[in-house]
Amino acid sequence: MNANSPAPVAASELAAQVARLVQSTPAYDLHTHLYDPAFGELLLWGIDDLLVYHYLIAESLRQTSLPFADFWRLPKTGQADLVWDALFVRHSPLSEACRGVLTTLHALGLDVRRRDLPALRQWFAQRNLDRHITECMELAGVRRICMTNSPFDPLERPVWERGFQRDERFAAALRIDPLLLAWPETAAQLREWGYAVGNGELDDRAFSAVRRFLADWSRKIDPQFLMVSLPPDFTFPGRSPAAQLLQGAVLPHCRDTGLPFALMPGVRRQVNPLLRMAGDGLGLTDLRALENLCASHPENKFLATVLARENQHELTVLARKFRNLHIFGCWWFLNIPSLIDEITRMRVELLGLSFTPQHSDARILDQLVYKWRHSREIITRVLVDKYSDLARTGWDTTPDEMARDVRNLLGGSFEQFLRQ
Numbered sequence: 315m316n317a318n319s320p321a322p323v324a325a326s327e328l329a330a331q332v333a334r335l336v337q338s339t340p341a342y343d344l345h346t347h348l349y350d351p352a353f354g355e356l357l358l359w360g361i362d363d364l365l366v367y368h369y370l371i372a373e374s375l376r377q378t379s380l381p382f383a384d385f386w387r388l389p390k391t392g393q394a395d396l397v398w399d400a401l402f403v404r405h406s407p408l409s410e411a412c413r414g415v416l417t418t419l420h421a422l423g424l425d426v427r428r429r430d431l432p433a434l435r436q437w438f439a440q441r442n443l444d445r446h447i448t449e450c451m452e453l454a455g456v457r458r459i460c461m462t463n464s465p466f467d468p469l470e471r472p473v474w475e476r477g478f479q480r481d482e483r484f485a486a487a488l489r490i491d492p493l494l495l496a497w498p499e500t501a502a503q504l505r506e507w508g509y510a511v512g513n514g515e516l517d518d519r520a521f522s523a524v525r526r527f528l529a530d531w532s533r534k535i536d537p538q539f540l541m542v543s544l545p546p547d548f549t550f551p552g553r554s555p556a557a558q559l560l561q562g563a564v565l566p567h568c569r570d571t572g573l574p575f576a577l578m579p580g581v582r583r584q585v586n587p588l589l590r591m592a593g594d595g596l597g598l599t600d601l602r603a604l605e606n607l608c609a610s611h612p613e614n615k616f617l618a619t620v621l622a623r624e625n626q627h628e629l630t631v632l633a634r635k636f637r638n639l640h641i642f643g644c645w646w647f648l649n650i651p652s653l654i655d656e657i658t659r660m661r662v663e664l665l666g667l668s669f670t671p672q673h674s675d676a677r678i679l680d681q682l683v684y685k686w687r688h689s690r691e692i693i694t695r696v697l698v699d700k701y702s703d704l705a706r707t708g709w710d711t712t713p714d715e716m717a718r719d720v721r722n723l724l725g726g727s728f729e730q731f732l733r734q
């Protein structure tokens with residue numbers, strides 16, 4: 315070591331430095347199901363919504379013989395009582411979704427040791443929503459929330475059509491699953507809205523009408539990107555309506571507007587319909603479709619997160635092959651500490667910093683707190699190991715460089731990708 319180079323930072327100091335940076339760097343949450351407060355009841359928050367999260371419904375219905383139909387007939391508070399009893403009282407709340415509720419309540423200053431659900435309800439009943447939004451975002455360390463916005467949602471659409479003063483903390487993303495996955499029916503819906511899609515034939519007339527629809531909604535909601543969740547067996551190129559609409563309308567629209575297209579493949583919808591929103595499962599995705607899209611559309615930008623653990627290595631290698639592909643998040647069934655650690659470690663080792671390790675997928679505002687706190691702990695652990703590995707080569711990463719790297723991982727690389 316030459317005389318004037320600084321002494322290597324001690325391992326404990328490096329760990330503290332990384333932890334401070336990850337903790338204090340605000341994140342851009344690029345995929346959630348939260349809503350600008352202008353959408354009123356669509357923005358879910360509070361203890362009962364936390365407890366009836368579909369992840370917890372799936373877990374609690376395993377701990378009771380109550381017929382599913384009887385559960386669905388209960389009022390929300392009745393469903394929440396059942397979840398609380400099954401997963402927090404009769405069994406220790408060890409699952410990620412259970413622990414998350416407690417992390418959030420604890421961060422909000424509530425004493426979970428009392429295990430007093432009525433008292434928790436009283437506390438939330440007196441909460442002011444604006445203050446709650448600000449406090450949850452501060453506790454979660456989130457600076458911007460990207461919503462999931464669907465023109466096909468009958469509750470959401472009228473709010474956009476009425477118009478409202480946007481809360482700049484809430485960005486939009488244009489979700490088009492029905493357009494791609496339910497084409498013949500959706501063609502009728504577009505016709506009703508005045509788009510001359512013809513009789514649903516996938517011809518140039520239909521494609522230009524779909525492009526007008528996409529252009530209208532892109533102007534209306536100013537999306538960061540367009541997005542779709544696809545089944546594991548989606549193929550591209552292909553003869554499916556989804557593949558043809560992507561080719562003929564969606565990707566030309568994205569290319570001309572510079573908007574990325576986000577693919578979220580791997581969902582097998584309604585594996586158990588009796589569980590309703592909790593009834594979706596997953597399957598191994600054929601990533602050839604994503605590879606073909608990136609290769610055949612170099613002028614388009616693609617975001618991707620894939621649902622099966624077994625797809626993650628191949629997805630990361632695909633990102634090495636195509637710089638018009640930005641991968642993100644440990645989505646849904648992957649959003650558990652053991653897999654976040656495995657996947658994030660692999661991505662840093664293969665991609666360095668050109669990816670986005672996490673999004674929350676929060677459906678309830680308060681979930682931001684636990685989803686980000688839990689993930690930050692793991693991202694910190696991974697980065698401490700990686701910077702320590704680096705330090706052993708004699709390379710000393712300065713605090714400013716670490717701060718830059720963490721900003722990139724927590725939204726900076728994503729925003730750069732949007733601009734490129």
Ligand code: HDL
Pocket residue numbers: 347462543578591594645646675677
């Ligand atoms: O399709 C999606 O965006 C998924 O995230 C689903 O909404 C899923 O129900 C979910 O909430 N996962 O976390």
Ligand code: ZN
Pocket residue numbers: 345346347462675
């Ligand atoms: Zn989602």
